[in-house]
Amino acid sequence: MLIAREKEKKILVDALREGKMNGFKLQADAHRKYLEMNPDDPNRSSIERKIYLFEFLSVCSETDICELYNSSVFNEITKGYTKLALENVGIDDEHIKMVMDELRHLHDTKRADEVL
Numbered sequence: 001m002l003i004a005r006e007k008e009k010k011i012l013v014d015a016l017r018e019g020k021m022n023g024f025k026l027q028a029d030a031h032r033k034y035l036e037m038n039p040d041d042p043n044r045s046s047i048e049r050k051i052y053l054f055e056f057l058s059v060c061s062e063t064d065i066c067e068l069y070n071s072s073v074f075n076e077i078t079k080g081y082t083k084l085a086l087e088n089v090g091i092d093d094e095h096i097k098m099v100m101d102e103l104r105h106l107h108d109t110k111r112a113d114e115v116l
């Protein structure tokens with residue numbers, strides 16, 4: 001699997017150097033090219049789902065992306081990354097709780113386009 005990831009990364013970097021498309025389109029095309037080079041990859045269906053997702057995101061505007069975030073689908077992921085970052089830099093539990101409470105409040109009271 002590590003070799004597959006390295007191949008995917010190389011395809012992405014090569015496409016980026018060629019100045020192709022936005023990041024999501026670039027990722028979709030890199031995954032598509034990877035599947036062309038590795039048609040029997042055991043993770044083919046997972047990679048095809050990524051292609052579908054990246055193709056969708058490649059045509060989304062910033063407003064569309066904000067609407068996706070506003071749907072709350074990413075709240076738990078955001079909370080997880082935030083908590084991990086605070087722990088990684090040595091913030092104490094009391095302050096982590098304060099930040100997490102504020103993050104919950106902001107998710108409930110602010111729209112994504114308001115915080116950009």
